Amino acid sequence: xxxxxxxxxxxxxxxxxxxxxxxxxxVWPAVILYALLADAxxxxxxxxxxxxxxxxxxxxxxxxAIVPALNRRAAILARQVFQDQRKRNQVSSPGDR
Numbered sequence: 001x002x003x004x005x006x007x008x009x010x011x012x013x014x015x016x017x018x019x020x021x022x023x024x025x026x027v028w029p030a031v032i033l034y035a036l037l038a039d040a041x042x043x044x045x046x047x048x049x050x051x052x053x054x055x056x057x058x059x060x061x062x063x064x065a066i067v068p069a070l071n072r073r074a075a076i077l078a079r080q081v082f083q084d085q086r087k088r089n090q091v092s093s094p095g096d097r
Contacts, residue, residue, distance in 0.1 A: 011037050 011033045018026035 007033070007037050007040065 011030065014026055014030040014033055017023075018030045
């Protein structure tokens with residue numbers, strides 16, 4: 001979430017002003033901003049965990065649909081190149097000639 005760094009700085013500054021001055025003008029906004037920041041962190045954490053759980057199943061998991069076709073094509077080409085290299089690297093025996 002883009003607002004976390006500036007949001008965290010805003011919460012820290014508001015909390016510091018509230019602690020330094022003791023003014024109700026800063027205490028309640030500090031509490032509200034802190035609650036909003038905690039909510040933002042909870043949302044980001046939940047989405048990150050959900051994404052990680054979806055990726056854990058590999059391409060066969062539920063996220064297969066979001067794997068771009070280009071990546072699948074690149075995997076196929078890489079497999080072909082690997083197989084070609086393996087064929088070239090095989091040592092031919094004297095009886096093969």
